[in-house]
Amino acid sequence: MTAPCRTRLWFDGELKAVDFPLKAVSEHLGEDGALVWVDLCNPDHQVLSELADELGFDEHAVEDTVANAERTKATRYASHTFLTVYATVLGPARENDLESRLRLARVSIFVLPRGIVTVRHEIASQQPIFDIDEVVSRWEENADLLRLGPPALLHGLLDVIVDGQFETIQELDDAIEALEDGLFDESSVTRTIQRNTFRLRKELVELRRVVLPMREVINTIMRRRAERGDTVELDSWYSDLYDHVIRAAEWTESLRDMIATVFETNLSLQDARLNTIMKKLTGWAAIIAVPTAVTGWYGMNVPYPGFQNTIGVMSSAAIIIILSGLLYIVFKRKSWI
DSSP, rough: EEEEEEEEEEEEEEEEESOOOOOGHHHHTTTTTTTEEEESSSSOOHHHHHHHHTOOHHHHHHHHOOSSOSSSSEEESSSSSEEEEEEEEOOOOOOOOOOOOOEEEEEEEEEEEEEEEEEEOOOSSSSSOOOOHHHHHHHTTTTTGGGGGGHHHHHHHHHHHHHHHHHHHHHHHHHHHHHHHHHHHHOHHHHHHHHHHHHHHHHHHHHHHHHTHHHHHHHHHHHHHHHHTGGGGGHHHHHHHHHHHHHHHHHHHHHHHHHHHHHHHHHHHHHHHHHHHHHHHHHHHHHHHHHHHHHHTTTTOOOOOOTHHHHHHHHHHHHHHHHHHHHHHHHHHHTOO
């Protein structure tokens, strides 16, 4: 087999071995008091199949691991629990780009009685989305919990993933607030606001697809722990994790309402601006109509008061100035111009 990205072995909560051979995994899993973590990064199907045969993974779980697109879920099998979760990060914005900035990293997790196996899917040409070092640091910070077995490892892993989702939601929240501030900015470009709104809606929809199912994932883990009668020392930790997941789901709901409000407000403001422009055009058109009417009357080829006389020019000019001035004052008071 190809060497895994990482392996670690604990006994009674104390770290005993790091980066041991993959072929020794099944041996360590059979030892009393052992806790094993195996991390595979972009493994090929053959490596994963060999490990699955050795550890007794369900073939359906293996197929879900190598599938290109798989939803967030938790599935219980006879010998293990299989989870699919996603780490998230929001990439930099590019001008005039409607493509979503949201990047996802799928993490497949096999939870065994004495260890866990994580399978990460990362694009080699891009910056890693999921920081596995942060997970290891989280485990080291709470090393006293590792004596409780795989649930402690699983909690630290999921906690880092949920924290990353929170950061992504926060960035989307900040972006939507920036959109709201720009709605009433006269110097802002309407097309830019529309483009950013469309992109944020797309990113939020993609994020909700991986955040909302996390409630059922944590629920499944907590039910499985209750059925097995696991120690209650981790109950408060998982309850706190579940609260974070609920908050993340509710936050995405509020962001969906916010982006919908921004979209509708932008349309309303465009209608209001159009009405203002139409009123101004109508006002100026009425003012311009006065000299047109007066000069048209005095320009007719028939005798009229002041015909061929200076008084005719002066009277027509006076009528134009007086009527146009009155219309300007009236429209100005009504804020039409």
